[in-house]
Each structure stands twice: as structure tokens, then as C-alpha cells.
Amino acid sequence: MIGVLTQIGQGVIDTLAYLGGLAKLGLSAASYAFVAPFRGKPLRLQRAVTQAMETGVRALPILSLITFFIGLILALQAAYELKRFGAITYVASAVVISMSRELGPLITAIVVIGRSGSAFAAELGTMKVSEEIDALETMAISPVQFLVTPKFLAMIIMLPCLTTWANFMGVLGGSVFGVGQAGFTFLGYIRASLDAIVLRDITTGLIKSVMFGATITAVGCYEGLNTGGGAEQVGRSTTAAVVTSIFMVIAVDLIFTSLFFFLGGK
Amino acid sequence: MAPADVPSYTPAAWSDEAMISIRNLRVSYGEREILHGVTFDVLRGETMVILGGSGSGKSTLLRTLVGLERPTSGEIWIRGKNTVNMTDEERDDTRKKMGMSFQGGALFGSMTVGENVALPLKEHTHLADPTVDIMLRLKLEQVGLAGYEDYMPSQLSGGMKKRAAVARALAMDPEILFFDEPSAGLDPIIAAGIDQLILELKKAFHMTIIVVTHELASAFLIADRMVLINKGDIVALGTTQEMRDSRHPRVRQFLDRVPEPEVEQELDYLQMLTKDSHRRG
Numbered sequence: 001m002i003g004v005l006t007q008i009g010q011g012v013i014d015t016l017a018y019l020g021g022l023a024k025l026g027l028s029a030a031s032y033a034f035v036a037p038f039r040g041k042p043l044r045l046q047r048a049v050t051q052a053m054e055t056g057v058r059a060l061p062i063l064s065l066i067t068f069f070i071g072l073i074l075a076l077q078a079a080y081e082l083k084r085f086g087a088i089t090y091v092a093s094a095v096v097i098s099m100s101r102e103l104g105p106l107i108t109a110i111v112v113i114g115r116s117g118s119a120f121a122a123e124l125g126t127m128k129v130s131e132e133i134d135a136l137e138t139m140a141i142s143p144v145q146f147l148v149t150p151k152f153l154a155m156i157i158m159l160p161c162l163t164t165w166a167n168f169m170g171v172l173g174g175s176v177f178g179v180g181q182a183g184f185t186f187l188g189y190i191r192a193s194l195d196a197i198v199l200r201d202i203t204t205g206l207i208k209s210v211m212f213g214a215t216i217t218a219v220g221c222y223e224g225l226n227t228g229g230g231a232e233q234v235g236r237s238t239t240a241a242v243v244t245s246i247f248m249v250i251a252v253d254l255i256f257t258s259l260f261f262f263l264g265g266k
Numbered sequence: 267m268a269p270a271d272v273p274s275y276t277p278a279a280w281s282d283e284a285m286i287s288i289r290n291l292r293v294s295y296g297e298r299e300i301l302h303g304v305t306f307d308v309l310r311g312e313t314m315v316i317l318g319g320s321g322s323g324k325s326t327l328l329r330t331l332v333g334l335e336r337p338t339s340g341e342i343w344i345r346g347k348n349t350v351n352m353t354d355e356e357r358d359d360t361r362k363k364m365g366m367s368f369q370g371g372a373l374f375g376s377m378t379v380g381e382n383v384a385l386p387l388k389e390h391t392h393l394a395d396p397t398v399d400i401m402l403r404l405k406l407e408q409v410g411l412a413g414y415e416d417y418m419p420s421q422l423s424g425g426m427k428k429r430a431a432v433a434r435a436l437a438m439d440p441e442i443l444f445f446d447e448p449s450a451g452l453d454p455i456i457a458a459g460i461d462q463l464i465l466e467l468k469k470a471f472h473m474t475i476i477v478v479t480h481e482l483a484s485a486f487l488i489a490d491r492m493v494l495i496n497k498g499d500i501v502a503l504g505t506t507q508e509m510r511d512s513r514h515p516r517v518r519q520f521l522d523r524v525p526e527p528e529v530e531q532e533l534d535y536l537q538m539l540t541k542d543s544h545r546r547g
Contacts, residue, residue: 127374135372138332138365138444139386139434140358 022248025144025225026218029152032145047150055116055151056158060165063111067099067166070107071173074098079177088182092189093196095174096167100201104167106253108159109212113245117220120151121241124224125234133225148221152214159213160206167205204260211256212249219245284343285310285442285474286331291340293323293330300326302498303340313468313475315485317520318495327495328446328478332366333357345441362390365435369447371427373419379406379430380415386437405433408470409463425456432463443467445477449484457484464488482521486510494520 037043078094124147127133136143171193178189223241227233284307293301300323308314318324329335331342333349342349344360352360373382384402387393393401406412409429419427428448435443448464449457461484468475468488479485485492486506493503494517501516502509509517518524 130370130375131368131372132374134329134334135366135368135374135434137334138361139389139438140361141385141389 032149048153051154067169068173071170075174075177092192096193099170105209120220121224125227155213163209287343289341312490315489315492323498365440371431
């Protein structure tokens with residue numbers, strides 16, 4: 001019995017320590033991004049732009065394809081139920097609200113985890129194993145400032161951009177069904193979608209996407225920076241970064257969706 | 267533990283001012299203590315070689331000196347300041363006076379050799395780009411890599427990587443230079459070249475150099491003094507000649523390359539383990 005309690009206690013302590021580590025890293029990166037430049041420490045914009053290209057622009061083709069399909073699937077699923085009530089024209093609202101409030105940010109985050117969260121862990125993990133992180137420290141260069149902050153900046157800027165694009169592609173996917181099966185014209189479908197959403201639907205999704213970006217960066221970089229010795233450990237860190245990021249993104253999603261629900265009444 | 271067998275030695279040719287003073291330094295990984303109270307000085311302008319077998323704690327000592335590991339107790343005085351209790355800003359200021367060459371070079375794989383060497387200059391100085399370029403070429407020339415600034419680290423051989431790493435360590439004109447296993451993984455000719463480079467740096471810049479190695483030939487060539495570490499304790503400290511003359515059994519075993527006696531009996535093995543745990547306790 002005591003053994004079980006000890007294990008549970010140790011698990012709780014480890015989890016809290018992990019979350020504390022993530023929070024410390026995230027806050028430190030945010031501080032280097034938004035506070036340090038006013039204290040004379042330069043912001044590495046060039047590195048952030050390069051990272052934004054990699055994280056954002058290069059993710060566009062795969063993200064477009066996935067969210068186009070998701071929009072189409074959503075339309076099909078919604079139509080299945082709406083048809084029974086003779087309300088198939090509401091398919092446009094169903095797709096656009098689901099995409100902008102939930103699926104746009106979430107699917108974008110999951111695609112970015114697969115592409116960039118894993119890459120952050122692998123890159124920093126390899127640097128850790130080959131003593132490059134130690135080399136930075138001995139040169140009095142903060143690894144967080146040099147390596148994590150550009151990624152952090154790129155992610156919190158690119159995630160909302162990608163999410164907006166994902167929402168648009170989702171609506172486009174839905175319009176294929178809307179035009180083909182629900183009697184819409186293309187412009188009519190788009191107009192129905194725009195009429196169905198309010199600004200709040202978009203902003204809540206975008207706020208969540210910024211938090212997802214911060215979470216994915218913190219988890220990916222934390223796992224990378226805490227990689228043990230050897231190539232095998234880099235693989236372990238990369239896997240842990242992906243699995244933990246997906247869990248953390250869904251947890252953050254739940255927290256913010258609850259906050260918006262209880263604070264905003266919707 | 268006080269250095270056994272060999273007395274403390276301060277040759278008249280050197281300044282008696284210690285560049286680094288280590289006092290009763292203890293370092294642990296979790297509950298396992300690696301260094302059990304190490305005390306010695308590194309004098310200004312001397313080359314101190316830290317010798318020891320695998321797992322002796324010599325690399326941990328080096329990592330602690332450059333601030334990559336935190337000691338559990340003890341003091342490290344570098345240029346008259348105790349680095350153990352320093353703030354991050356003070357530690358960074360001290361680090362700017364030090365250069366470190368890592369075992370595998372630790373060059374940044376995504377940057378060219380030139381970018382690697384110029385990085386500390388760009389981070390810590392306000393020098394204009396043309397000035398940085400001149401300094402970068404100068405540093406590469408010092409290590410025999412002139413013209414290699416546009417190469418990627420992956421295009422360099424093992425010896426060249428180490429030279430490039432030394433150039434990067436020299437970028438800020440450090441007063442203290444640390445080398446972790448400079449000859450490891452290199453063939454004897456390339457390794458001799460690195461030894462020669464260390465000697466030239468010492469002669470040209472009068473730097474204080476600390477080298478961790480288990481390569482005896484290299485150690486005796488480059489060292490002014492050496493310290494032998496065994497299982498986290500200093501066994502002997504002295505000049506190369508004093509080490510050669512030492513009668514200390516562990517020094518003799520190390521220098522004469524005598525293997526550890528094989529443990530044949532189960533009881534002997536248990537005694538060996540118990541003896542170690544008593545020492546550490």
C-alpha cells in the first residue's frame with residue numbers, strides 16, 4: 001500500500017516538475033522575445049524568420065490538403081443529421097463554426113507537432129548529445145535566447161496564420177459538398193459561411209492557436225534540451241515531444257475552451 | 267584530500283598568482299558523489315594536465331570548472347572570484363575570459379566554420395562585420411585553417427574540426443583555455459599536430475591552459491604540471507619530472523600502464539565493492 005502511494009506521490013512530483021520545467025522554459029523564451037530587446041539584448045529576427053518559413057510556409061501544402069478533407073468530412077457528417085430535419089442548408093454554418101472554433105486550431109496544431117515539434121526535439125537533442133548546447137553555455141550565450149526564442153516567436157506568429165488558412169481551406173472543402181449536394185452556389189456557400197460566424201468564433205480559435213504554438217515550442221525544446229547521452233535518446237526525446245505535445249495541446253484546448261465558455265457565456 | 271606523494275610546486279619562472287584555485291570541491295550526480303573534495307591551484311600561464319582513467323572524475327572536474335556542472339560544496343576561484351556563488355551575469359562575464367575546446371569539437375553543424383568562429387565576436391562585441399572577418403581569418407590562420415571559413419563542419423576531418431573548435435575558443439582572446447581530450451579519436455600524427463598547436467598557443471599568448479586527457483605521451487609533452495585523479499580524489503600533483511619519479515602505486519600503475527588486477531574470487535569482488543563504498547561514505 002505504502003509502495004503504491006509512494007509511486008503515486010513520485011508520479012505527481014515528477015509531473016509537477018515537468019510542468020514547472022515547461023513553464024520556466026516558455027516564460028524564459030517569452031522574456032527573451034518581449035522584454036530583453038528593451039534591455040539591449042538583440043532579438044534574432046533573422047533566425048525567427050527562417051524558422052517561420054520552415055514552420056509556417058512549408059507546412060502549407062500538407063495542412064491545406066488535410067483541412068480541405070476535414071472540411072468535406074465535416075460537411076458530410078453534418079449533412080447526415082441535418083438532412084433528417086430538412087435543414088441541410090445549415091451545413092455551411094456547421095462546417096465554418098466547427099472549423100474556426102475547434103478543428104482549425106487543433107488540426108493545425110497536430111500537423112505542426114508532427115512537422116516542427118518533433119524537429120525541435122531532434123535538433124536540440126542532437127545538439128545536446130554533440131555538446132553544442134554546452135559549447136553555447138561556455139561561450140556565455142544562452143541556449144534559450146539563441147535557440148528557443150526564435151522558434152517561440154516563429155510559432156506564436158505562424159500558428160494563428162496557419163489556423164486562419166486552415167479555416168479557409170476547411171470552408172473550401174465543405175463547399176464541395178455544399179455546391180454538389182446542398183444546392184448552394186459557390187459564392188452562396190461562402191456568404192452563408194460568413195453570415196454564420198461572429199468575430200468571437202475566429203478570435204477564440206486564434207487565441208487558442210497562439211497558446212498551442214507556445215506549448216508545442218516549450219515541449220519540443222524542453223525534450224530536446226533534456227536529452228540524455230546517445231542517438232537512442234534523441235529518438236526517445238522526439239517521440240516524447242510528439243506524444244506529450246498532443247496531450248498538452250488538448251489539455252490547453254480544454255482549459256481555454258472552458259475559460260471562453262464560462263467567462264464569455266458561449 | 268591533500269595531494270599525496272608529490273609536494274605542491276611553484277617554479278620560480280611562473281607567477282605565484284593562482285589563475286584558478288579549487289578548494290575542497292565536491293560534485294555529485296544525484297546521490298553518487300563523483301569528486302570527493304578536490305583541492306589544487308592552476309597558476310597563471312601554466313599548462314596543467316588533468317590525468318585520470320575512465321570514470322575517474324576528470325571530465326566532471328573540467329565541466330565544473332567551466333560552469334557546466336554545479337558543485338555540491340567547495341569553491342572555485344577564477345581570476346580572484348569565487349564562481350560557485352556567482353549570478354548568471356557574473357558567470358557569463360567570467361566565461362568570456364575563457365575558451366573551451368570540446369572532445370568532439372562541438373561545432374554548430376548548421377553554420378560554416380567561419381560563422382562558428384565569428385559567433386562569440388558577433389554575440390559579445392559591437393565590432394563591424396569587416397573587423398569580425400579580419401579577426402576570424404586571423405584565428406583560423408593561428409590554428410592552420412586559413413581559407414576554410416566557408417566550409418561546413420561536416421566537410422572537415424576530425425583533426426580539422428578540433429582545430430576549428432580551438433579557433434572558436436580563441437575568438438574572444440581568452441586568458442584561460444580548456445581542452446577536453448584533445449587527442450581523442452585522432453591518429454598519432456594528427457594528435458601530435460594538436461599537441462604542437464597547444465604548445466604554440468602557450469608560447470605565443472602565455473595563456474593558462476587546462477587539458478583533460480588520458481593520453482600519456484601528449485600529457486608529458488604539453489604539461490608544465492599535472493594532476494592525477496583516481497575515483498574522484500587527487501592522487502598526485504607535480505611537474506612532469508616529479509610525476510615520472512613518483513613512487514605512488516597509483517601513479518606508477520597509471521604511468522606504467524599496469525592493468526587492474528582481475529577479480530577471481532567472489533569474496534575479493536565483494537571486498538573491492540565494500541572498500542569503494544567505505545571510501546565514498
